Amino acid sequence: PRNFVFRSREFSQMEIEYFIHPNKINDCPLLGKTHKSFELNVLTADAKKHEKMKISQLLDDNIIKTPWHAYWIVESVQWLISLGIKKENLRIRQHSKTELSHYSLETWDIEYSYPWGWKELEGIANRTDFDLKQHSKFSGKDLTYFDDETKEKVIPYVIEPSIGVDRLILTLLFDTYTEKKEKDETKTVLELNGRISPIQVAVLPLMKKDGMSDKAKEVANDLRKSFVVEYDDAGSVGKRYARNDEIGTPYCVTIDYDSLEKDDCTVRDRTSTKQVRVKIKDLPEIVCNLLNDEMKFEKAGKLVK
Structure with a gap:
């Protein structure tokens, strides 16, 4: 009413x-x-x-x-x-x-x-x-x-x-919907607690070519055993980050050329937009610890500058 x-x-x-x-x-x-x-x-x-x-x-x-x-x-x-x-x-x-x-x-x-x-x-x-x-x-x-x-x-x-x-x-x-101004545009960020977010992790290949999509799908399927995961390969990686920020996804995992060579990946934190580099084999444990507030994001891996 x-x-x-x-x-x-x-x-x-x-x-x-x-x-x-x-x-x-x-x-x-x-x-x-x-x-x-x-x-x-x-x-x-x-x-x-x-x-x-x-x-x-x-x-x-x-x-x-x-x-x-x-x-x-x-x-x-x-x-x-x-x-x-x-x-x-x-x-x-x-x-x-x-x-x-x-x-x-x-x-x-x-x-x-x-x-x-x-x-x-x-x-x-x-x-x-x-x-x-x-x-x-x-x-x-x-x-x-x-x-x-x-x-x-x-x-x-x-x-x-x-x-x-x-x-x-x-x-x-009311307490999680935010609008952040970046240059000449306003971006919407839904800062939901990861435990109640509809999507807990998004897995994104940097590009669709050179095996990055296949590697990203492999990582996404492995994470789906424990978490609610979204695979997204449409548009630039920046636009995909923004889409996931809008729906409250707390962490985005990006698979790039280094991932194919070193079997590692980038994890991006939604709220701070900071990124760390971690081994793919450690992802399930790291994501679990982050979602349960048992680990500070900066301690999850090597900070990307």
Whole structure:
């Protein structure tokens, strides 16, 4: 209806129903030091502006009511950042009592700074035991959990992170779509995280002649065993780089005359446009390490100047 696909009549939804023993809602062994020291923008229910706060402070001041809720807030925000959303464009907002669902102990939204203002990207609610009680009531099924330690039946609480797939993709595009001016033209670059890019590696022969195409196809077929690969031999290599930049391909592998003689190739990084020279036999391991952020690009091979 408005703001492109931010709000649509049909959408896909992702949710986690995480069950917790009702007597252990304040006992979260997964909440470690890295979670507690995590700092983010926070808008509490009675505040007009958000401020930077650490999770430990939010728990100590009883702003976030339970450690389990804090754990899922941090995990959710870190997951969004890992996909490529910028941390500075995110904040968490506490639901006020007037907007809180009747069954919810507390609800926090992860909001993003859209061109039309801060709006919800993901919601994380402590739905207590409401869901399972309602299911039991109307289905006639016993949905209690038997606690072997206390020898009693309990109805678990539920923490529910919930996010729309379409809105997430739109948000990713806001933070990854860039336009870079080079001389008299503007080039579009989609700086998608390599793990979610539709194409992870493009293999390009410098030219179609002298066996470079055959070598490039051989390399592409080998990389397809582990990655999503595009083979492209149409037009100049510069135009092929630009095409792959536009669709978010993080790395381009170029096969040239030296490749035929030395069995090596050039790997180009989309974001920095830097290039390194590597052995073809090492390509699968190098690409894997680069996609998983386990290697700096400059360390992948010999830098081409």
